[in-house]
Amino acid sequence: MAFNHYNVPYATDNAYAKRVAYFSMEFAVHQPLKIYSGGLGFLAGSHMRSAYELKQNLIGIGILWKFGYYDQARNQDQSLQVQWNEKIYNFLEDTGIKFQINIHDHPVWVKAWYLNPETFKSAPMFLLSTDLPENDYVSQTICHRLYDANVATKVAQFILLGVGGAKLIDEIGFKPDVYHLNEAHGISSAFYLYNKFGSVDEVKKRMVFTTHTPEEAGNEKHDMYLCEKMSYFCGLPLDEVRKLTGIYDDQFNHSLAALRFARHANGVSALHGEVSRKMWNHYDGIAPITHITNAQNWRYWADKQLYFSMDESNEERFDDRKGYLKRRAFDLVADQTGKLFDHNVLTIVWARRFAGYKRAELITRDLDRFNALLSNKKYPVQIIWAGKPYPVDYPAISDFNNLVHLSKNYKNVAVCTGYELALSKRLKQAADVWLNNPRVPREASGTSGMTAAMNGAVNFSTFDGWICEFANHGNNSFIVPPVDYSAMHVQEQDQYDLDQMYEILERQILPLYYDNPAVWRQITQNGMRDVRFQFDSNRMAHEYYELMYNKQ
Numbered sequence: 001m002a003f004n005h006y007n008v009p010y011a012t013d014n015a016y017a018k019r020v021a022y023f024s025m026e027f028a029v030h031q032p033l034k035i036y037s038g039g040l041g042f043l044a045g046s047h048m049r050s051a052y053e054l055k056q057n058l059i060g061i062g063i064l065w066k067f068g069y070y071d072q073a074r075n076q077d078q079s080l081q082v083q084w085n086e087k088i089y090n091f092l093e094d095t096g097i098k099f100q101i102n103i104h105d106h107p108v109w110v111k112a113w114y115l116n117p118e119t120f121k122s123a124p125m126f127l128l129s130t131d132l133p134e135n136d137y138v139s140q141t142i143c144h145r146l147y148d149a150n151v152a153t154k155v156a157q158f159i160l161l162g163v164g165g166a167k168l169i170d171e172i173g174f175k176p177d178v179y180h181l182n183e184a185h186g187i188s189s190a191f192y193l194y195n196k197f198g199s200v201d202e203v204k205k206r207m208v209f210t211t212h213t214p215e216e217a218g219n220e221k222h223d224m225y226l227c228e229k230m231s232y233f234c235g236l237p238l239d240e241v242r243k244l245t246g247i248y249d250d251q252f253n254h255s256l257a258a259l260r261f262a263r264h265a266n267g268v269s270a271l272h273g274e275v276s277r278k279m280w281n282h283y284d285g286i287a288p289i290t291h292i293t294n295a296q297n298w299r300y301w302a303d304k305q306l307y308f309s310m311d312e313s314n315e316e317r318f319d320d321r322k323g324y325l326k327r328r329a330f331d332l333v334a335d336q337t338g339k340l341f342d343h344n345v346l347t348i349v350w351a352r353r354f355a356g357y358k359r360a361e362l363i364t365r366d367l368d369r370f371n372a373l374l375s376n377k378k379y380p381v382q383i384i385w386a387g388k389p390y391p392v393d394y395p396a397i398s399d400f401n402n403l404v405h406l407s408k409n410y411k412n413v414a415v416c417t418g419y420e421l422a423l424s425k426r427l428k429q430a431a432d433v434w435l436n437n438p439r440v441p442r443e444a445s446g447t448s449g450m451t452a453a454m455n456g457a458v459n460f461s462t463f464d465g466w467i468c469e470f471a472n473h474g475n476n477s478f479i480v481p482p483v484d485y486s487a488m489h490v491q492e493q494d495q496y497d498l499d500q501m502y503e504i505l506e507r508q509i510l511p512l513y514y515d516n517p518a519v520w521r522q523i524t525q526n527g528m529r530d531v532r533f534q535f536d537s538n539r540m541a542h543e544y545y546e547l548m549y550n551k552q
Contacts, residue, residue, distance in 0.1 A: 001093075003112075004173055005173040006059075007174075008057055008058070008117070008124055009116075009117065010055060010117065013054060016054060016055065017057055018178060018545065019058075019176045020058040020177065021165070021169050021180065022047065022048075022051075022059065022123075023061045023161060023162070023179065023182060023189065024041075024044040024061075025040070025062070025146065025185040025186075026041035026044060026146060027041055027125065028041035028044065028045035028420075028421055029045040029122045030045075030421065032091070033115070034069070034087055034420065035062060035063065035064065035065045035068060035146065037069040037388065038352065038353035039353060039445075040212060042296065042424075042448075043294050043445075043447060044182055045421075046540075047123075047537055047540065047544075048122040048125065049120075049121060049123075049297040049537065050297055050536075052117055053121075053538060054538060056123065059123060059124050059126060059174065060115075060122070060123055060125035060126070061126055061128075061165035061169070062125060062126075062127050063127060063128050063129070063146075063157065063160060064129040065087070065143060065144070065146045066131050066144045066145075067086060067087065068085075068087055068145075069145075070083060070084055070145070070391050071085050071418070072419065074417055078404050078405075078408075079404055079405075080389070080400050084144075084145065089113075091119050092114065094114075097111070097112040098110065098111050099168070101159065101160070101164050101167055103142070104152075104156070104229065104231060105229075108142070109132050109134040109135050110128050110160065110167075110168070111128070111130075111131075112127070112171070113127045113128075113129060114126055115127065126172070128161070129143050130143045142157055143157070149391070151226070152226065154222075155222055155227060155230045157185075158186065158187075158188055158232070162185070162188030162190075163191070166189040166192040176206065177549070178548075179208070180207075180208050180548070181258055183210065183211070183212055183213075184258040187257050187258045188233075188234070190203050190257065190258075191232070191234040192234050193206065195236070200244060200261070203261055204261060204262065207258075207262045208264045209262035209265045210292075211255055211259075211265060211268075211276055213255065214275050214442060215442065219254065223250060223251065224238065224241075224247070224249075224251065224252045225238075225250065228241070232252075245257045245261075246283075256280075256286075259283070259286040259287050259289075262287040263287055265288070265289045266289060266290050266291055267289060267290075268291065268292065268445040269294065269444065269465050269466045270291050270468065270469055271441060271465065272445060273289060273290060290547055290548075292540060292543045292544060292548070293466055293540070294450075294540065295450065295534075295536055295538075296447050296450045296451045296537055297537045297538075298532060298537075298538070301425065301428075301454045302454035302532075303325060303429060305321050306318060306321050306325075306456050306528065309321055310528060310529075319521070322456045322524075323343045325430070325456070326343040326347065326430050328426070328429070329427060330343065332426055336414070336416050336418075337416065339411060341412070342380075342382070345380045345412070346381050346432050346509075346513045346514070347381075347430055347433070348381060348384070348435050349383075349435065349452075350363075350385050350435040351384070351387055351424065351448065352446075354393070354397075354399060354400050355389070355390075355396055356395055356396060357438055358438050359437050359438065359494065360387065360400070362494065362497065362498055362501070363435070363501060365498055373502075373506070378514075379510035381412065381510070382413075383412065384415075384427060384431075385414070385415045386415065386417070386423060386427055387419045400415070425451070425455070428452040429456070429457075431452055431457035433458055433460045433478075434448070434453070434457040434458065434459050436459065436462070436467070437462050437497060438462060438465070439494070439497075440464040440482065440485050441464055441485070442464070444465060445465045445466045446465040447535075449461060449466070449470075453476075453527040453528055453530070454528065457524075457527075458476075458520075459477040459527060460477065460478045460479075460501075460504070460505075461479060461480070462497055466535065467479070470531065470535065474508070476523060476529075478504050478508060480501060480504070
């Protein structure tokens with residue numbers, strides 16, 4: 001197909017007529033396209049699927065990561081091994097488009113690949129690559145590893161997404177009404193657009209920004225002089241950059257710049273919207289911050305047979321289907337770990353990106369209670385962990401490896417590798433209880449529990465992120481009772497959450513599951529119903545048009 005004067009290749013719904021370019025460093029659209037690391041990608045992938053379902057006039061702009069995030073394998077002792085394997089995608093179309101952008105005062109060739117919307121039933125997507133023979137080796141490596149640990153390479157990646165994405169849009173003649181930055185990685189596009197349109201007001205008219213970070217220290221900052229040296233500011237002198245962004249110290253704060261260039265911004269849950277407004281309200285000139293709670297694509301994630309059985313009130317078929325889903329997932333666990341799990345046993349799953357504040361190993365910190373839980377003959381329990389730490393986040397890797405070594409002491413504990421879309425779905429189907437225990441209020445939204453509920457798992461969580469809008473303790477989920485954590489030291493907070501988790505597990509969850517299966521089934525189904533529409537990404541994609549794109 002021809003890519004000049006590009007239009008989305010399907011009739012768009014009039015309610016979603018505005019042309020939108022959605023920039024994201026990662027997209028988890030489908031398992032074969034490995035250009036994502038975790039929640040941000042899962043969210044963006046669901047957004048692309050819903051944009052397609054709703055026939056929105058939206059395109060995705062991302063990067064074709066040659067080696068993906070990384071492949072999670074094992075060393076001889078079962079501990080984590082990071083592998084970088086080249087990915088080959090014959091389903092992407094060559095657009096024939098090549099152009100140059102400046103990185104480090106040096107012209108770098110960029111090629112655009114196209115994901116046809118019919119391939120995975122997603123909005124059309126353009127993926128950028130510098131892995132071309134026309135480039136020197138260092139330039140080729142810009143698109144090799146998602147979130148490269150080398151600072152200069154990471155800044156170059158941000159330029160590729162922002163400047164490269166904005167220039168690509170000009171190359172294909174798409175002419176967006178809205179440039180939507182999913183996180184601040186692509187804010188270099190604002191400098192490109194400033195050069196193009198000649199004023200900040202013209203950029204603001206077109207730019208909206210979604211922040212996913214609930215604390216100021218977590219927002220990306222880079223040395224201002226490094227950014228200038230890397231051509232991040234599209235040739236603008238530093239004095240002008242400072243005036244445009246209002247950033248006068250030596251650290252370029254990507255999120256702060258995005259908040260000042262955007263006309264609207266949003267957090268990704270009601271709580272995160274509040275936290276973000278408090279976090280940024282002492283800065284002047286920032287966009288108003290609303291919230292649009294993250295969601296996941298029901299059509300892609302949900303087990304439809306579970307829903308059919310529930311809708312028909314066929315309890316026997318519902319239980320049979322959940323049992324089958326557990327057995328099928330346990331085959332994967334057995335293949336990886338040699339552990340044979342029983343589908344009749346309550347199964348707890350903790351699976352998501354490994355990061356310190358998510359506290360993967362919290363439940364193991366009281367080893368006496370952990371041992372008692374796992375050796376309980378009356379109410380037996382199985383636990384599965386999975387997730388990818390950032391490849392140079394050594395504390396998170398250490399947590400992962402410690403869990404692997406701990407699991408060797410138990411027949412009913414397993415740690416899986418290769419946590420990507422496919423395994424994520426299987427483990428959600430395996431779970432009776434989906435354990436989520438981030439340190440409040442560190443989780444901006446967190447969406448894994450949504451897709452767990454769509455597959456017949458009950459959320460068991462601290463009160464943070466999206467859960468605050470969903471949870472009804474004992475009715476559709478189980479929640480650690482929130483307290484004023486701000487008055488606690490971190491150690492006190494962790495101890496409180498740990499004690500509460502065991503109390504709820506031992507006194508409520510286990511007796512209910514085994515002694516009152518009909519009530520347990522009802523709680524499961526309440527969660528499935530409550531997540532069905534409110535946390536389907538079609539609702540979210542609609543709200544982006546309503547609250548961000550169409551709003552002047």
